[in-house]
Amino acid sequence: MTHEQIRQAIRSGWPFFGVTRQGQVMARYVPYGPVFRWKRNQMIPTPLQGEDLLWWLLANDEGEEP
Numbered sequence: 001m002t003h004e005q006i007r008q009a010i011r012s013g014w015p016f017f018g019v020t021r022q023g024q025v026m027a028r029y030v031p032y033g034p035v036f037r038w039k040r041n042q043m044i045p046t047p048l049q050g051e052d053l054l055w056w057l058l059a060n061d062e063g064e065e066p
Contacts, residue, residue, distance in 0.1 A: 003057075010035060010053050022060065 001009070001018030006026060009016035013032040019025050025038035034045040035053055048056050 003061075007054055007057070010057075011050065020057065020060075024060075 001016070003021055006016070006018045006020060009018065009028070010026075013028075015028050015030060015033075017025075017027040025043075027036050027043065028034070029036070035049070036043040036045050046053055046056070
């Protein structure tokens with residue numbers, strides 16, 4: 001999935017599975033459930049939802065670039 005597709009999937013509330021530009025795996029398994037991300041060999045639910053999660057992705061993008 002492209003970064004924009006991941007953002008749309010987060011907004012839609014439907015299940016998805018994708019990898020961000022930084023290689024982070026993100027997924028939602030049930031409609032309108034939490035978004036999970038891959039960290040330290042496990043999928044953990046993110047405490048952020050919707051637009052807050054999109055802000056988190058944007059901030060993460062900015063922090064990763066040289």
